[in-house]
Amino acid sequence: MNNLTSLINLQLSDNNFTGHLPPQICQTGTPVTFVAANNHFKGPMPKSLKNCTRLYRVRLDENQLTGDIAEDFNIYPKNYIDLSGNNLYGELSSKWGQCHNLTSLKISNKKISGKIPLELGEATRLGVLDLSSNHLIGKIPKELGRLKSLLKILLNDNQLSGTIPSEIGRLFYLTHFSLAVNDLSGSIPKELGEWSRLLFLNLSRNILNGSIPSTIGSMQSLQSLDVSHNLLVGKIPQQLGGMKMLETLNLSHNNLSGSIPFSFDKSASLTSIDISYNELEGPIPNIKAFHNASIAALQNNKGLCGNATGLKACPKTIPNHRLKRSNRFLVVILPSLLGTLFIICIIVAISLILCRKVRKIEDKLIEAQNHNLFAIWSYDGKMVYENIIEAAEEFDSKYCIGVGSYGSVYKVELRASQVVAVKKLHLLPNEYEAHNSDFGIARLLKPDSSNWTSLASTYGYMALELAYTMEINEKCDVFSFGVLALEIIMGKHPGDLISSLLSSTFTTCDMLLKDMLDQRLSLPINRVTREVLSIVKIAISCLHIVPQSRPTMQQVSQKLSTQKPHLLNSLFTIKLEEVVDLGGSTV
Structure with a gap:
């Protein structure tokens, strides 16, 4: 490898390579991408890696590499790094904060020690931070609240202490947050309820105290909540029962008291619960998650009852104190209620008599209006x-x-x-997340038929010809599918790209395909690259300016299902003009 003086991209991942990494792998300082994940490499990091000042992406995860991460790996890639699953040790350097374009930092399952650098809060494009399963100590830096692009924070299985900083609540794009198995104390910040996109929240096995914030119930995308093995007190917030996407809930090994809120009776998505070792009492909610729960998931509470294994049946009779209270309520309220109903009946009767005289005249007007109602609306x-x-x-x-x-x-x-x-x-919320509710019109019609209607679709997704033909057919849905597919690939609406493709000059022809992809995600490799290229080609073919030249959805499905050929060029060299036929076969 000493003769490869112009080497730019080296990928060795997913093999069974053994031995040491080549010591002169970066002698010339030219490599941009170095991927050797999922192998059996061992020994120290190559000393020549320190010369790789242009490194953009590094993946050496799941090997058996050793050494001090601060001394032997003194490089700081610009975009992506994953060193998880090795035998590295040492402390994290403050220089990671200088990587302003770094999107992913994964150094888990190691012996990394020391504190999390405060300077890490300066890597403002960071999307994934995984430092789990190490020996980190100290507090969680509040500076992490500056990382507005963060999607995942995984700091579980460390020795972190102090409180959870409220500044973390500013990370509105978070989907995964885990601080489990640490020594964190204090209360759970109510600001965490601002995470409307969060899917998984795990704060288990700490020494958190106070009550569960009711704002947690605002996380309407949350699927898994685990706050078990803490010192939480108070009642279970009724807002938790209104979380429509929640599937697993673990509140076990705390000091929660009171009854389980009736709002859980509507938690249809809930499939797994564990509320053991608390001070809960009263009936369990009438849903499968509680009825099918094991004895271990309900045991050691103050007095739960209901239709579940290991629980006694709830009493069917009303307690005496509740019965007396109900009798007093009837004695006071019933007479006044009957009097009010009598007065209302008299008023209603008088109103009916008066309205009957007017209704005959109104019926004629209404009949005329009904006759022309929808005809007028159509225009x-x-x-x-x-x-x-x-x-x-x-x-x-x-x-x-x-x-x-x-x-x-x-x-x-x-x-x-x-x-x-x-x-x-x-259809289009603030985050510009498109929904498909108006793209299924064609499948309701006959395959070869068309409809004439008023223009009622989502601008930016409807076929261009609808603006002047007003004719809805299957090709309209094909165009909408192409727009939506490009939006998923690009991470934003492809309006500028579509406008450029429509232009006779086609100004984006020199654009690299990798620059068109969602910049928040790491670049695809191997088989995924072929899939992405195939999807882009298919999506652009769906945007043909001539509806008859667009493929059918059946053809699109067949193309997506076929095996993709191997790429002859690297993703770093493929231009958009190679995907789009400039002769006019697409848009």
Whole structure:
């Protein structure tokens, strides 16, 4: 390898290589990418790695490499590093904070000691921080709250102490947060409730005290919550029962008291619970997660009852003190309630008599209005919107009759006494996360048919020809699929790219394919690169300016399912012009 003076990309991962890494692997300082993960390399880091000042991406995880991470690995890649699963030791350097473009730092399952550097808060593009299963001590730096791009923080299985800094609550994009198996104390910050995208939260096996913040119930995306083996007290917040995505809940080995909130009766997504070793009492919620729970998950509480293994049945009779209270309530309230109902009946009867005289005249007007109602609406969308807003009082919650995953349904009575159901969709939230609720029109129609309708779709996703043909068919959905597929690949709406593809000059033809991908994620390797390239080609073919030249969804499905050929070029050299046919076969 001494003769490879122009080596840029070296990938040795997922093999059974043994022995030592080549000592002169970076003698010339040219490598940009060095990947040797999932092998059996052992011994120290090559000394020549210190010369690799241009390193962009390093993956040496899951080997048996040894040495002091601060001395033997004195390099700081610009984008991605994973050294997990080796036998390295030493302390983390403050120089990691100088890597302002670093997106992923993974150094877990090692013997790393010392404190987490405060300077790490200066690596503002960091998306993944995994320092789990080490020997780190000291406090969690509040400076981590500056890392607004963080998606994952994994600091579990260390010896961290102090409190959880409230500044962490500013990391609104977090999906995974684990501080389990440490020596953290104090209360759980209420600011954590701001994490609306969080999927997994694990604070177990610490010495946290105080109560569980009710703001935790605001994490509507949370799937797993574990605060077991702490010193938490108080009642279980009823807001936890309203978490619609929660699947696993572990509150065991604390000092929680009171009864389990009735709000858990609607927790249909909950599949696994553990509330053992607390001071809870009263009936368990009437859902499968509690009924199918093991004895170990419910044991050692003050007095739980209900339909579960190991629990006694709840009493069917009403206690005497509750019965007496109910009798006093009836004696005081019932007479006044009957009197009020009598007065209301008289008022209603008088109103009916008066309204009957007016109704005959109104019926004629209503009949005429009903006859032309939807004909007028078809030509005046603004009037439709204003009528609905006025009748629904700005979509007041009292008119809401149902809530779904993508919107709410309201019962609205229009001026012509026409009662309609109006669905208010949430297609494009602030994070610009598109939903597919208006891209399935074509599958409701016959395969070769088309529909004429008013333009009612999501701008930015609908086919270009809809603006002048108003004709909805399968090719419209194919175009929308292409836009959505590119949005997932790019991490943003591809509006600028589509506009450039439409341009006769095609100004983005020299763009590298890797620069088009979501910059928050690490670049794909091996088989994933082929899949990404295939998806980009298919998505762009769906954007053909001529609808008849677009593939069908069946053809798209077949292309996505076929095996992809090996790439002849590296992802670092593939240009967008190689994906797009400049002769006009795409957009």
